[in-house]
Amino acid sequence: MTKEELLSKLKTIIEPYVQNQEGLQNMSEDTNFIEDLEINSANLVDVILDVEDEFGIEIDNDGMDKMLTVKASIEVIQDKLAAK
């Protein structure tokens, strides 16, 4: 899977939970889910669960703690995919 494909899938997953639509339109690798997209911590859990289903991977507590930005999330997902 290319990084672009991964990014596109991630964007589709987070979209329903985003409160700041402008933040979503301007989404970059540095975008922070809580600060920039105003996703709450409970919905961040839903994002992680949806990521697990979409990519067929399991995210542990360490992964969850890291996945606060788009960049970090892509890294965690790529690591888990590589370890499959």
Place this chain on the structure above:
Amino acid sequence: MTKEQIIEKLPYETPFLFVDEIIEVDEDGIKGSYTLKPDEYFYQGHFKDHPITPGVILTEIMAQIGLVCLGIFTLKEQIDKNTIGVAMSSTTINFYKSVLPGEKVLVKSEKEYFRFNKLKCKVEMFNEEQKLIAKGEIAGMIV
């Protein structure tokens, strides 16, 4: 952990403690009950001369039994009474029957998932005639 210990560890106090008894509990779900006292504070204003239990209070009863008690049971020893914090994060409840002062309600909750400190459950409330009062989904975070 006994059913009584679960109630002792609840972070609520009168007039906002809405759990009398835990009837059954395991990792996947919980059943409990609460009897609305005829002099609960909210009957003074909901409604004028016509006391009916507010939907937000029914939701709170469902959350305290269905989510918080189940969460305490699930986390068991990790929970210290002085530090447990809970925050409701979402609710979708439909209401089917009203609840009058003095009525006893039974709450049944079934765990959907508990991941990363978020507990989400399907919760139902019944009256003593086993008629459905309310039904829906509630989620919360242990913080």
